[in-house]
Amino acid sequence: MTSYQDLAALTPAAGEPDWQALRLAIPALRELDATPQDPVHHAEGDVWTHTRMVCERMLELPDYRNGDAERRFVLFYAALLHDIAKPPCTVTQPDGRVTSAGHSRRGAVDARVLMWRAGVPFALRERVCRLVAAHQLPFYAIRGDRSGHDAEYLARKLSWEVSLRELAALAEADMLGRVCADQRKVLDDIELFRELAREEGCLDAPRAFADEHTRIAYFRAGGGIAPDYPFYQASGSRVVMLSGLPASGKDSWTRAEGGGLPVISYDDARAELGLKHGPRAGAAVHLAVDRAKALLRSQAPFIWNATHLSERMRKKTLDLLYAYHAEVSIIYLEHGEREIKARNSRRDSTLPNQAIDRMLSHWEVPLATEAHRVEYRPAC
Structure with missing residues (x-):
């Protein structure tokens, strides 16, 4: 190789x-x-x-x-x-x-x-x-x-x-x-x-903005916001949105660094409903989203633990979070292929390694333009 x-x-x-x-x-x-x-x-x-x-x-x-x-x-x-x-x-x-x-x-x-x-x-x-x-x-x-x-x-x-x-x-x-x-x-x-x-002062560095919220509001609005003056930020939940291939360490991060915050997880929703990966996935998604909305309405902090593997998948979640004025941090986790497949084989999961291979065709790493903060935690 x-x-x-x-x-x-x-x-x-x-x-x-x-x-x-x-x-x-x-x-x-x-x-x-x-x-x-x-x-x-x-x-x-x-x-x-x-x-x-x-x-x-x-x-x-x-x-x-x-x-x-x-x-x-x-x-x-x-x-x-x-x-x-x-x-x-x-x-x-x-x-x-x-x-x-x-x-x-x-x-x-x-x-x-x-x-x-x-x-x-x-x-x-x-x-x-x-x-x-x-x-x-x-x-x-x-x-x-x-x-x-x-x-x-x-x-x-x-x-x-x-x-x-x-x-x-x-x-x-x-x-x-x-x-x-x-x-x-x-x-x-x-x-x-x-x-x-x-x-614009951005040939060799990102263009400066008044603050993180002004930056993300500007990008989501497609412009029309003065980048050098703070844009009003309504109060909302502080949300950590995890992203990464299956078995990349999202559950481990939640246990070690999640601080006991509530967790929204499609996997947990599937397990609660007795479903495997694939069939009737919509029921698990609806359950998870309903619980997220309840937390957003109360402006409670929480973690959203899912692969969020493509820009399109993340956008669905982010559109919901920003509709409730959430402040979002994305934490992206990654390991090598051999480690991910070995971990996936060891864990109690209904997702086969062949499904991970298929998911690679949709793999887009989060960009700094998607959230208030984006943190990358690759294994190398």
């Missing part, structure tokens, strides 16, 4: 990457040369041709040449993996256009699983994954996105999720590593995005 040390050794300081060794280390790369791209945006050809060009351009950029070993690792593997999910996402439309909708988000998940299994340190892995997830945004951020968010909002929010310096470098390499008619225009927009980030 490919290890972090293997990947680190294949990170070039300069010169030509060892493409053959990289394709042996990361088998998914072998599918890229059979994946077409739309010639309007990629006249250079297939995804592998584009990927190699992007990596080569990345090695020429000042942010790469002048970066330390960690930055070079992050930027190189972000460039190498930025289109890793194009094979399953690529569709030829009836009019002949080739599209790959959703490849950035799915690519981030694929990169996360690949690097988790290789033992890449958590902080480095997540820097790569967040770059893959956001790699297209600087192409159009200066003009705003489809949801109507303006450039300032996008830069401010992204700065809490990813290094904007590294994101701009990846976007520049992505655009230089292709043949298209609008290349110069998009490169200009990427440079404008850099300048906006500098003006």
Whole structure:
């Protein structure tokens, strides 16, 4: 199995990457040369041709040449993996256009699983994954996105999720590593995005806010709140929301550090109703949510113990909590695959390890933009 040390050794300081060794280390790369791209945006050809060009351009950029070993690792593997999910996402439309909708988000998940299994340190892995997830945004951020968010909002929010310096470098390499008619225009927009980030003071650090509540209120509202002045915070529950794969230590954390607070748990609700994982899951969810609402109405503090594995799953819980003006801390826990599956096999659970494998396709680590505080507790 490919290890972090293997990947680190294949990170070039300069010169030509060892493409053959990289394709042996990361088998998914072998599918890229059979994946077409739309010639309007990629006249250079297939995804592998584009990927190699992007990596080569990345090695020429000042942010790469002048970066330390960690930055070079992050930027190189972000460039190498930025289109890793194009094979399953690529569709030829009836009019002949080739599209790959959703490849950035799915690519981030694929990169996360690949690097988790290789033992890449958590902080480095997540820097790569967040770059893959956001790699297209600087192409159009200066003009705003489809949801109507303006450039300032996008830069401010992204700065809490990813290094904007590294994101701009990846976007520049992505655009230089292709043949298209609008290349110069998009490169200009990427440079404008850099300048906006500098003006906002968030090219190399998250954009400052008056306080945590103002920040989360701003992100949830999509802007429209002055970031430099405290936004009124109504009283509500203080909630610790746990997140992580099954058997990652959430129950242990609750026992050791939960302080005896009430716990909302889908697993406990299933056990109380005599249900296994899967069938009639809705009944357990309703029971847990009803109990959470009672605690929220009384403004009592509590812990919500669930996997909360994807952004969509967390949003359902967070929307409920914020509707009651809760102050939310997310604690994310993680272990390696071998440890998680060994723990899961030992515990009294109706969830098989094969189900954990299926859950990996939805695995998105919480971002700092989701809650008042987000704490990461990886095993390495």
